Amino acid sequence: MTRFDFSEDLQPIELVYNDDLFLVAAEAPADTIADLAGLMEASSDADKVNSLKDFMLQVLLPEYRAKFEERLKDPAKPIGFKALMKTFETLVEHYTKGMGAEEDARPTPAVSSSPTGPTNTGPSSTQSSVSVVEPIPAVSP
Numbered sequence: 001m002t003r004f005d006f007s008e009d010l011q012p013i014e015l016v017y018n019d020d021l022f023l024v025a026a027e028a029p030a031d032t033i034a035d036l037a038g039l040m041e042a043s044s045d046a047d048k049v050n051s052l053k054d055f056m057l058q059v060l061l062p063e064y065r066a067k068f069e070e071r072l073k074d075p076a077k078p079i080g081f082k083a084l085m086k087t088f089e090t091l092v093e094h095y096t097k098g099m100g101a102e103e104d105a106r107p108t109p110a111v112s113s114s115p116t117g118p119t120n121t122g123p124s125s126t127q128s129s130v131s132v133v134e135p136i137p138a139v140s141p
Contacts (some may be wrong), residue, residue, distance in 0.1 A: 017083060022068055023061045027095065
């Protein structure tokens with residue numbers, strides 16, 4: 001009997017906003033990726049923000065969704081629009097890596113690699129960056 005196994009490592013991805021941890025799916029459901037077209041077609045900024053939120057709620061593990069929605073509205077400890085956009089861009093890039101036309105899979109335009117002003121040597125105190133921390137594999141006893 002021939003068998004094709006398409007199993008993938010489904011260890012969730014950790015997202016950290018200040019001191020809160022959220023887990024998202026290791027792989028986005030195919031329909032979620034297909035729904036990205038709706039984000040591209042959104043006509044108003046409100047529609048775009050709602051599409052970003054819908055995307056996040058589809059990839060967040062169920063037990064983290066309510067807390068995430070709370071943080072989107074919490075003025076004392078918000079997940080702001082910049083962080084939401086950075087999260088979205090990072091996850092879309094991760095989820096679509098290896099799909100072929102990677103540049104076409106990104107819904108936002110790439111930033112030009114040629115500097116037009118002074119060269120930036122790293123994040124300033126007003127900029128944030130995304131850190132990718134690879135998990136340490138478990139050691140079998």
